[in-house]
Amino acid sequence: LVKPDEKNFSGFVFKIHANMDPKHRDRLAFVKIVSGTFVRNTPYLHVRNNKKFKFSSPNAFFADRKEVVATSYPGDIVGLHDTGNFKIGDTLTTGENLHFRGIPSFSPEHFKYIINNDPLKTKQLSKGIKQLMDEGVAQLFTLKLNGRKIIGTVGMLQFDVIKYRLEHEYGAKCSYENVNIRKACWIDEKNSDKKQLNEFLIHKNKFIAFDKEDKMVFLADSDFTLLNTKQKFDKILFYEKSEF
Numbered sequence: 001l002v003k004p005d006e007k008n009f010s011g012f013v014f015k016i017h018a019n020m021d022p023k024h025r026d027r028l029a030f031v032k033i034v035s036g037t038f039v040r041n042t043p044y045l046h047v048r049n050n051k052k053f054k055f056s057s058p059n060a061f062f063a064d065r066k067e068v069v070a071t072s073y074p075g076d077i078v079g080l081h082d083t084g085n086f087k088i089g090d091t092l093t094t095g096e097n098l099h100f101r102g103i104p105s106f107s108p109e110h111f112k113y114i115i116n117n118d119p120l121k122t123k124q125l126s127k128g129i130k131q132l133m134d135e136g137v138a139q140l141f142t143l144k145l146n147g148r149k150i151i152g153t154v155g156m157l158q159f160d161v162i163k164y165r166l167e168h169e170y171g172a173k174c175s176y177e178n179v180n181i182r183k184a185c186w187i188d189e190k191n192s193d194k195k196q197l198n199e200f201l202i203h204k205n206k207f208i209a210f211d212k213e214d215k216m217v218f219l220a221d222s223d224f225t226l227l228n229t230k231q232k233f234d235k236i237l238f239y240e241k242s243e244f
Contacts (some may be wrong), residue, residue, distance in 0.1 A: 009036030108152030128170035
């Protein structure tokens with residue numbers, strides 16, 4: 001338990017936004033201050049990367065304007081300019097090795113193949129997809145069998161948002177193709193029965209994918225399939241969220 005009146009600074013990244021100003025291609029990581037005091041130009045530990053960073057221009061936001069702040073306190077939110085070092089859920093501390101839990105990715109409700117409409121813009125499309133997924137706009141799954149990429153969203157409108165932003169922010173055009181998936185379940189490879197897991201991977205090979213963190217995911221085509229699979233492979237641990 002981390003209390004706000006603790007002396008040592010800690011905070012976590014809860015949101016990332018790319019291209020807030022499209023002219024500058026800037027990317028901000030939004031950090032919630034949990035304890036201690038965040039001070040500009042002070043080195044802090046990025047726990048996941050085990051590296052220290054200091055920030056010369058942390059931003060605070062007031063309505064539609066932002067300004068550089070020297071000091072921030074528990075409860076405050078600061079925007080840190082990011083070149084791709086942060087992910088949602090990352091923890092910053094004065095040196096303590098702790099990680100705030102509780103920002104998992106949940107199983108999406110809708111799934112579609114994403115298709116590159118302009119092969120000459122493959123690099124831009126890949127960069128755009130990665131940055132949008134880092135923002136948490138949607139989730140990306142890559143099939144183990146053939147490497148095809150599937151976008152998973154909570155609502156159908158998000159597909160239009162992704163398509164629009166890819167075109168207008170990254171110059172990449174995409175389209176979608178329907179795919180018969182009902183639910184995504186993350187698999188705990190480490191704590192599942194190895195023999196049963198190997199059998200599962202053979203029988204369900206075409207339904208296995210990996211998320212953007214390379215965690216294994218089972219893409220079930222129906223609730224019945226998922227239930228039947230859980231009963232048949234009862235020594236495999238399935239989760240409907242990415243953090244377990």
